[in-house]
Amino acid sequence: MSEYDDLRGRKAALEIDPEQFRMLGHRLVDQIAELMGGMRDRKVTAGAPPQVIREKLETERPLPESGTEASEVLEKASERLFEYSLYNGHPKFWGYITSSPAPIGVLGDLLASSINPNVGGWLLSPAASEVEVQTVRWIAEFMGFPADGSGVLVSGGNTANFVGLLAARAAKATWDVREKGLRSSEGRQMRIYASAETHTWLEKSADMYGFGREAVRFIETDGSLRMDVEKLREAIERDTAAGDQPFVVIGTAGSVSTGAVDPLDDVAEICREYDLWFHVDGAYGGLAAGVPGYGDELAGLRNADSVAVDPHKWLYAPLEAGCALVRDPEALQNAFSYHPPYYHFEEEAVNFVDCGPQNSRGFRALKVWLALKQVGRSGYERMIRDDIRLAEALYKILDGYEDIERFTHSLSIATFRYVPKDLRDQKKKPSVQEYLNELNREILDRIEYGGEAFVSNAVLDGTYVLRACVVNFRTTLEDIEALPDIVLRVGVETDTEMRREKNPV
Numbered sequence: 292m293s294e295y296d297d298l299r300g301r302k303a304a305l306e307i308d309p310e311q312f313r314m315l316g317h318r319l320v321d322q323i324a325e326l327m328g329g330m331r332d333r334k335v336t337a338g339a340p341p342q343v344i345r346e347k348l349e350t351e352r353p354l355p356e357s358g359t360e361a362s363e364v365l366e367k368a369s370e371r372l373f374e375y376s377l378y379n380g381h382p383k384f385w386g387y388i389t390s391s392p393a394p395i396g397v398l399g400d401l402l403a404s405s406i407n408p409n410v411g412g413w414l415l416s417p418a419a420s421e422v423e424v425q426t427v428r429w430i431a432e433f434m435g436f437p438a439d440g441s442g443v444l445v446s447g448g449n450t451a452n453f454v455g456l457l458a459a460r461a462a463k464a465t466w467d468v469r470e471k472g473l474r475s476s477e478g479r480q481m482r483i484y485a486s487a488e489t490h491t492w493l494e495k496s497a498d499m500y501g502f503g504r505e506a507v508r509f510i511e512t513d514g515s516l517r518m519d520v521e522k523l524r525e526a527i528e529r530d531t532a533a534g535d536q537p538f539v540v541i542g543t544a545g546s547v548s549t550g551a552v553d554p555l556d557d558v559a560e561i562c563r564e565y566d567l568w569f570h571v572d573g574a575y576g577g578l579a580a581g582v583p584g585y586g587d588e589l590a591g592l593r594n595a596d597s598v599a600v601d602p603h604k605w606l607y608a609p610l611e612a613g614c615a616l617v618r619d620p621e622a623l624q625n626a627f628s629y630h631p632p633y634y635h636f637e638e639e640a641v642n643f644v645d646c647g648p649q650n651s652r653g654f655r656a657l658k659v660w661l662a663l664k665q666v667g668r669s670g671y672e673r674m675i676r677d678d679i680r681l682a683e684a685l686y687k688i689l690d691g692y693e694d695i696e697r698f699t700h701s702l703s704i705a706t707f708r709y710v711p712k713d714l715r716d717q718k719k720k721p722s723v724q725e726y727l728n729e730l731n732r733e734i735l736d737r738i739e740y741g742g743e744a745f746v747s748n749a750v751l752d753g754t755y756v757l758r759a760c761v762v763n764f765r766t767t768l769e770d771i772e773a774l775p776d777i778v779l780r781v782g783v784e785t786d787t788e789m790r791r792e793k794n795p796v
């Protein structure tokens with residue numbers, strides 16, 4: 292007898308026996324299959340306001356003291372989630388840059404969490420670590436980036452870009468920046484260069500890692516929203532003359548607003564000339580570099596020192612999966628590794644804890660790896676190419692609509708707006724400009740909550756535009772053909788209502 296006798300043959304509250312697990316799992320998989328099968332006939336979103344969601348999901352209740360039967364918890368959760376979620380797996384979802392999840396990746400996540408390897412250390416994840424090494428290499432191979440470098444999977448494009456920036460910092464600082472920090476730069480300001488169209492990850496990281504936002508030189512863009520490389524050169528020269536230390540230039544391979552691609556070859560050339568690290572943010576467009584006939588302007592990313600790409604965008608991996616690639620196989624270790632006494636490591640293999648900011652790491656490679664195996668290079672080439680062609684088709688179709696004004700088309704993004712007939716000739720008038728911005732903002736709001744289709748927006752030189760981005764293997768030409776009429780119908784409706792309140796002319 293001891294005070295621990297209750298622990299003999301312990302049965303914990305969380306345990307689910309294999310028979311019940313099988314039952315619950317089969318039921319859930321059946322429900323998911325039905326959801327996927329019926330996706331086209333659902334709305335993209337229920338469009339319910341926050342308070343309704345909170346009530347339906349009971350998210351304002353306090354933590355329950357005791358539990359509920361697993362089958363009941365799962366049943367209720369899946370039912371509510373199915374009803375009140377927004378589906379980026381819907382064929383008419385074209386918002387932001389978020390893909391439909393590959394079904395094999397959905398199963399992959401289940402498999403990955405069942406094994407639950409900790410992919411921080413090889414010893415804890417021998418199979419998973421090797422799968423991640425191969426996944427990273429395949430991603431590099433697909434894009435034509437040197438496959439003998441190294442890389443790591445992270446949560447997304449933001450983190451992949453952070454990793455590239457930190458690799459650049461460690462490689463190019465003229466002192467031991469990891470030991471001494473930025474203050475030891477002897478007053479020399481480290482400088483980062485990027486186009487004005489760069490995603491906000493750069494501001495976040497300049498802030499988070501102590502460079503400060505003022506360390507970033509945002510370089511003007513040309514008429515196509517591509518970095519002006521002459522302006523880049525001038526900025527580097529000016530800062531160098533002032534005693535600063537330029538260390539990295541960021542090229543964007545597919546901007547988040549319009550899909551603009553910086554002149555990557557020219558940027559690479561300047562980086563060589565001034566001995567700067569060349570990082571490419573290819574979170575959106577990077578993978579299109581692997582598509583013959585469409586990737587030409589992206590090919591320059593192959594000369595980068597580091598590239599960020601997002602498998603949860605154009606590899607259609609379920610969230611989350613980003614990937615940082617580096618040319619120098621040592622660059623990640625040089626930026627991230629430590630060897631504390633409590634780690635016992637396999638030396639002959641990669642320990643991903645040494646390659647990035649994370650410690651314990653999940654098996655996010657599996658969902659990406661399975662999909663790459665399922666369809667191969669040719670499958671991805673075809674899907675990415677078709678996404679680009681669908682955006683192109685949309686842009687052409689929109690040309691036939693008098694009340695729709697088109698703006699840009701690049702990669703798989705098309706931008707446009709609704710302009711009522713009587714305002715067409717007065718677009719330059721400030722009061723009309725302001726009204727059209729307001730009108731299109733309201734149209735977007737109604738489309739997004741309406742659930743027929745989902746687009747997002749961009750602001751181009753002060754003009755508010757609607758933006759469709761096709762990173763969706765479910766989208767067909769019929770889906771695309773349906774969009775203009777939705778925009779027109781909502782446009783007319785919204786305009787009529789808004790004109791009751793005010794006259795823009």
Ligand SMILES: *Cc1c(COP(=O)(O)O)cnc(C)c1O
Binds near residue numbers: 450543545572573574
């Ligand atoms: C999506 C995107 C990011 C951010 O990536 P997340 O996966 O959302 O973290 C950064 N840069 C570009 C160009 C992107 O398209």
